[in-house]
Amino acid sequence: MPTNNRAVLIVSGGMDSCVLAHYYAAAGFHLHLLSFDYGQKHVKELTYAERYINDLRTRYSQLEIAHDTIDLPIASLLTNSDSALINTEREMPHGHYTDDSMKATVVPYRNPNMLLQAATVAWNEHASVVAYAAHQGDYSQYPDCRKIFVDAFNDMLAVAMEGQKIEVESPFMRFTKAQIAQLGASLKVPFELTWSCYEGGNSGLGDQHCGICGTCVERYEAFKIAGIPDPTTYANDPEQYLHIPGK
Template sequence: MTTTRERDQAVLVVSGGMDSCVLAYYYAAAGFDLHLLSFDYGQKHVKELEYAHKYIARLRERFAQGEQGLRVQHEILSLPIASLLPDSTCALLNDEEPMPYGHYSDESMKTTVVPYRNPNMLLQAATVAWGEGASVVAYAAHQGDHAIYPDCRPAFVNAFNAMLAAAMDGPAPIVQTPFLQFSKAQIARLGASLDVPFELTWSCYEGGRKGYGELHCGRCGTCVERRWSFAQAGLSDPTHYASEALDEDEGFHA
């Protein structure tokens, strides 16, 4: 393990989405040097990685300038999750599986679960943290994820930290989840207070496919949740959606 740094460093697992963007700004505002890791794991919405580049470039402009600026490093790593699951019925991995529309509370949303996605990503981040002497690893799991995604629940975070401590002799990095008990609307409010560029983030699971281009579909689970969060937070939503209807049967409850 390398020697301690003058300034604390956090290794963050980030997608192109709004929660990850708020996470990066949250740790930057707290004065951490950042090593940001994004992952190409064979997801349909790989377009999100373009947007990770966009908001991280804006973050650098704000926090990484001058002699006292933070060090902000960003890497995109490949994980062979899709190739290890060639017969997966996951809608995020299998082109033949239709993307479910509606709210995350709907039973159909279970088809968006990617087996062991967060453990895979967090283990890479913990390895980087160990090598660089960073004490903190973080990802943007939040309360809205608990019902559908097992690797976003408190029990998983506690178990993963116990595994990290047992896997190596010496002080292990700690996985932090500062938004674990936040609703997505609370994350949106926090992001607004940090002047986060939400317009440079991407959530849609359709990922610009099916002719959507730079439009979010507006109907998949993550689009519905994104729209709901801005509405509940009382914030203007800068996102452009292909479907503008906010119907009760799509899971939107204003």
């Protein structure tokens, strides 16, 4: 159990991160939210993170809610990476996620890098909790979204410094994306202020999600299964890609 009511959260512009922020705010935690520019193609997400965080501050005005964006040189260090998220030469997979298409979006050591920055901030602010929004759908291809990784990272934190205890939490680890959407709806999360698309508003799409990349299809499917209205504007109809394996 946390020893105080301060938490440092890793947040992107996506719906899972937005629900995470509302989840801890609703529990009464003062928050320091950290976003990261790691060279991702969909850097547009950071603009949306600012939007839903501003809304969060208004709703939970009794809480301290700070937000910083940190530059991580992951893309510049992984110059030969096969990841479609950071390699401009790699095309983004389209269609519903498969193990192969999801594997194409793996960014090596992304979460460990982010969590170490968050733990450092937590140490400085005497926060007891660091959290991120890994969920059940991430498990198959993202090693740093698995319980064995979280446990190992917490073991590392326990021996890296003495005295103050900081615990990494991933409260949605066993949630499907649809269950996260349902939780968000119960918390009145402003999903319209979030961004998921890995195409990042490129190709003249502006503020429209592409509707054909794996994360757009996953987002659309989550709202559909949850029975919640999807406020997202898609350039293409994701329904047409629900049963097309990503490639």
